[in-house]
Amino acid sequence: MDEMKITETPLQGVLIVEPAVFGDHRGWFTETYSSAKFKAQGIDMDFVQDNQSYSATKGTLRGLHYQLNPKAQTKLVRCTRGAMFDVAVDIRKGSPTYGQWFGLELSAENKKQLLIPKGFAHGFMTLTEDVEVQYKCDELYAPECDGGILWNDPAIGIEWPIDVTPVLSAKDEQAPLLKDVVLNFVFGGTDIE
Numbered sequence: 147m148d149e150m151k152i153t154e155t156p157l158q159g160v161l162i163v164e165p166a167v168f169g170d171h172r173g174w175f176t177e178t179y180s181s182a183k184f185k186a187q188g189i190d191m192d193f194v195q196d197n198q199s200y201s202a203t204k205g206t207l208r209g210l211h212y213q214l215n216p217k218a219q220t221k222l223v224r225c226t227r228g229a230m231f232d233v234a235v236d237i238r239k240g241s242p243t244y245g246q247w248f249g250l251e252l253s254a255e256n257k258k259q260l261l262i263p264k265g266f267a268h269g270f271m272t273l274t275e276d277v278e279v280q281y282k283c284d285e286l287y288a289p290e291c292d293g294g295i296l297w298n299d300p301a302i303g304i305e306w307p308i309d310v311t312p313v314l315s316a317k318d319e320q321a322p323l324l325k326d327v328v329l330n331f332v333f334g335g336t337d338i339e
């Protein structure tokens with residue numbers, strides 16, 4: 147693949163991004179992010195924070211997380227070690243896909259990325275031991291705007307690929323249901339306030 151490939155998903159604004167990978171006798175090279183190339187494809191964010199997490203155990207689940215306005219974050223997520231199932235949930239009030247989820251396997255091997263816009267909750271389950279996830283955010287961490295939804299909220303019904311009791315943080319274990327969270331995302335074309 148010589149060009150960056152962008153694939154739309156059933157959730158408007160959630161995109162699968164596959165940058166070009168150049169292989170040769172040494173191995174491979176890829177631009178994991180290029181402001182010009184992403185902008186040319188309509189992805190025009192000012193990323194201001196890069197995050198990395200490591201999860202030791204297969205079946206670790208982080209999520210479902212979001213930051214409320216005015217500190218909402220667009221995230222560009224990839225997996226650089228092992229494999230994980232990455233999920234976005236539409237939590238934009240008034241959206242025709244409100245409460246729906248999209249999931250995709252991201253791995254060090256497939257080098258796929260998922261663009262998760264503001265107004266979506268994000269979470270992932272690790273599919274191997276020793277998983278490293280890296281993601282760019284277009285807003286800084288703001289714990290006062292941090293929010294979570296329970297990973298197995300039946301109203302969302304995410305089909306997590308491994309049938310295990312996941313390893314969760316204490317916070318995620320006690321996260322509320324979607325029906326009980328106060329949200330301030332409003333679906334309205336490109337401008338989400």
Ligand SMILES: Cc1cn([C@H]2C[C@H](O)[C@@H](COP(=O)(O)OP(=O)(O)O[C@H]3O[C@@H](C)C(=O)[C@@H](O)[C@H]3O)O2)c(=O)[nH]c1=O
Pocket residue numbers: 197199208209211212221268269270287315
């Ligand atoms: C998210 C974050 C956490 N922290 C700190 C707070 C805490 O002490 C420690 C671990 O935080 P958490 O338990 O919230 O980490 P984690 O559960 O990995 O949270 C992440 O999950 C994925 C699914 C996301 O989408 C991210 O936006 C983020 O919410 O790191 C920062 O300093 N900056 C940050 O941006």
